[in-house]
Amino acid sequence: LAEQFSTGALAGRNVVITAGPTQEAIDPVRYISNHSSGKMGFALAKAAAEAGASVRLISGPVHLPTPDRVERIDVTSARDMHAAAMQQTSDSDIFISCAAVADFRPETVAEIKIKKDPDSPNEGMTVSLVRNPDIVASVAAKEDRPFVVGFAAETGNVIEYAKDKRKRKNLDLIVANDVSDTSIGFNSDDNAVTLIGADIEEPLPKCSKRQLAGQLIEMIAQFYSQSQE
Ligand code: CTP
Ligand code: CA
Numbered sequence: 617l618a619e620q621f622s623t624g625a626l627a628g629r630n631v632v633i634t635a636g637p638t639q640e641a642i643d644p645v646r647y648i649s650n651h652s653s654g655k656m657g658f659a660l661a662k663a664a665a666e667a668g669a670s671v672r673l674i675s676g677p678v679h680l681p682t683p684d685r686v687e688r689i690d691v692t693s694a695r696d697m698h699a700a701a702m703q704q705t706s707d708s709d710i711f712i713s714c715a716a717v718a719d720f721r722p723e724t725v726a727e728i729k730i731k732k733d734p735d736s737p738n739e740g741m742t743v744s745l746v747r748n749p750d751i752v753a754s755v756a757a758k759e760d761r762p763f764v765v766g767f768a769a770e771t772g773n774v775i776e777y778a779k780d781k782r783k784r785k786n787l788d789l790i791v792a793n794d795v796s797d798t799s800i801g802f803n804s805d806d807n808a809v810t811l812i813g814a815d816i817e818e819p820l821p822k823c824s825k826r827q828l829a830g831q832l833i834e835m836i837a838q839f840y841s842q843s844q845e
Contacts, residue, residue, distance in 0.1 A: 624668030625837035626668050629669045629837075630669070631664045631671050631712065632705050633674070633711075633712045633714060635674070636677065636716070637716050640693055640721035641693065643729050643730045651716075653678060654676065657714035659826050660712055661683050663826075667837060670687075672688075674691060674697055675688055689704065697751055698748075702755065705761075706760075708762045709840070710763045711765070713767065718748055719747065719748060756785055757786065763839075769793050769795045771794065771795055774793075774794045778792035788814075789839060791812075791832065808821055808822035
């Protein structure tokens with residue numbers, strides 16, 4: 617009910633957000649993943665709900681409570697997240713891809729726990745990896761696509777890499793994140809980013825992920841409205 621009467625910047629909008637890492641199984645007890653905490657995506661979901669949106673949060677395995685008035689869909693692997701995102705964006709206005717999707721997964725998943733050979737104590741082990749689908753690019757390539765916002769975790773020439781990524785994936789906006797600074801990004805409570813669109817490059821200085829999420833949602837809502845004119 618609250619959302620029907622909301623006068624927030626995203627009142628009446630359907631927003632789908634991905635958050636957290638994905639886990640790619642090697643065998644029944646092992647997986648490949650990354651250090652994403654999910655904090656930024658969860659903060660965005662909370663801020664979007666507070667701005668009046670109806671929010672669906674597709675989350676990889678994280679240890680975070682679901683924000684109020686947010687519908688959470690739990691997934692494990694990149695392929696699960698891809699399927700959920702394709703399905704959930706069939707009727708969404710805005711898609712925000714905040715998840716740290718594993719770029720590769722083991723080519724095969726062993727059905728039983730992989731054992732060491734006790735007779736070959738010096739033998740190594742190789743896991744063959746294959747590429748995962750690009751979730752945000754798949755959503756952006758849909759015929760009836762929502763307004764699409766991606767993130768770019770980069771080191772080095774952060775802005776240039778992010779601009780390339782925005783174009784390559786056909787995104788409306790990309791949030792560039794310098795992950796060489798370990799006091800921000802991934803597991804941290806703080807973040808500093810630059811919001812990049814076709815004609816904009818707006819630095820948002822270091823602050824808490826909660827504050828940053830509020831600012832990002834305001835700006836995303838603004839550019840989304842402009843795109844509808
Ligand atoms: N992303 C995605 N699906 C993937 C990989 C990434 O949807 N399989 C999304 C992320 O959620 C993010 C954006 O793409 O919004 C950029 O992710 P990033 O890891 O920075 O870029 P990649 O395209 O994976 O390129 P690379 O890691 O090689 O720099
Ligand atoms: Ca990647």
